[in-house]
Amino acid sequence: MLDTPLTRLTGVRHPVVQTGMGWVAGPRLVTAVANAGGLGILASATMTLDRLADAVREVRDRTDAPFGVNLRADASDAGDRIDLLVREGVRVASFALAPRRELIARLKDAGIVVIPSVGARRHAEKVAAWGADAVLVQGGEGGGHTGAVATTLLLPQVVDAVDIPVIAAGGFFDGRGLAAALAYGAAGVAMGTRFLLTADSPVPDAVKRVYLDAADTIVTRQVDGMPHRVLRSGLVEALESSGRVALLVRALRNGARFKRLSGMSWREMIADGRAMRHGKDLSWSQVMMAANTPMLLKAAMVDGRPDLGVMASGQAVGVIDDLPTCAELIEAIVRRAAEAITAQRSAVVGGP
Numbered sequence: 001m002l003d004t005p006l007t008r009l010t011g012v013r014h015p016v017v018q019t020g021m022g023w024v025a026g027p028r029l030v031t032a033v034a035n036a037g038g039l040g041i042l043a044s045a046t047m048t049l050d051r052l053a054d055a056v057r058e059v060r061d062r063t064d065a066p067f068g069v070n071l072r073a074d075a076s077d078a079g080d081r082i083d084l085l086v087r088e089g090v091r092v093a094s095f096a097l098a099p100r101r102e103l104i105a106r107l108k109d110a111g112i113v114v115i116p117s118v119g120a121r122r123h124a125e126k127v128a129a130w131g132a133d134a135v136l137v138q139g140g141e142g143g144g145h146t147g148a149v150a151t152t153l154l155l156p157q158v159v160d161a162v163d164i165p166v167i168a169a170g171g172f173f174d175g176r177g178l179a180a181a182l183a184y185g186a187a188g189v190a191m192g193t194r195f196l197l198t199a200d201s202p203v204p205d206a207v208k209r210v211y212l213d214a215a216d217t218i219v220t221r222q223v224d225g226m227p228h229r230v231l232r233s234g235l236v237e238a239l240e241s242s243g244r245v246a247l248l249v250r251a252l253r254n255g256a257r258f259k260r261l262s263g264m265s266w267r268e269m270i271a272d273g274r275a276m277r278h279g280k281d282l283s284w285s286q287v288m289m290a291a292n293t294p295m296l297l298k299a300a301m302v303d304g305r306p307d308l309g310v311m312a313s314g315q316a317v318g319v320i321d322d323l324p325t326c327a328e329l330i331e332a333i334v335r336r337a338a339e340a341i342t343a344q345r346s347a348v349v350g351g352p
Helices: 005-010 027-035 049-062 076-089 101-109 123-131 151-161 174-186 205-213 234-241 242-261 266-277 284-289 290-302 315-319 326-349
Strands: 016-018 039-043 068-071 094-096 113-119 135-138 166-169 187-191 216-221 227-232
Touching: 005 266, 016 027, 016 326, 027 039, 027 326, 039 049, 039 094, 049 076, 068 076, 076 101, 076 113, 101 113, 123 151, 123 326, 135 151, 151 166, 151 174, 174 187, 174 326, 216 315, 234 266
Parallel strands: 016 039, 016 187, 039 068, 068 094, 094 113, 113 135, 135 166, 166 187
Antiparallel strands: 216 227
């Protein structure tokens, strides 16, 4: 076992986090990670409030281990979702975007560990000053929404800037990466693509095969207006070459589909769009494009139609070639990390 500030903070056995991937990180995957000793995180952004309540209870029925829920800080019903986490006794709340100070305070008052995700040192400093318990920092190698700074440059900046545990994400897939992250001063690693490609992942087998056969990712703004690392595909190439009118028509169509699926009103969706636009250099046209994201991801991750959807992916996809269970994966990661740490210690002191 590797005892770190992350394991002590959250109560998990191993310093390995499974990120909250929309349509992927449901009760099945989160339970498998939790039972294997890692920190599994439910993705709530693609769930209605009622579905999230059912998912939390399903995980609690399957495991006594700690787990978390990922929230959208700018969601119009963020307060209701926090109330749900408090009622259900969820151990950890993570955020894809930096949460407001008052959201952090509400969670901490309830004894919930708060772990925002950031992509820049200044954002880490801000949430640390507001009381976040830890911070997850993702370098540009990571999948989904991502930045341009490599993990090896961003991670040490954040470790030096804050005095709370730092979780490293972006480009991690095995025990050598965990050992390297710990050497940088991180308290653990978080992985998305590696957990997506496990036997416990709910992603259809045909889609997993597309990932295993993939060799290339691309960062595109044509999905929702922000940098988004995905697998290169025919659909993504088509989006990249589409004009503004074609993208807007696609966004409106998918927005209507998501409205039916989520039960949200147009008023609520517009409110979410305004929140997304606030503080970001996005045009209203790009905000409308954001309606693409949930349904384009669902087409591949749930419906098994990679030809009709997009597949978020980190660059680590190019070195993954198997589908272990979460228990097998986490055991192998921790064992190899411990071996690497022991080997380096021996090399430094000149012997065992």
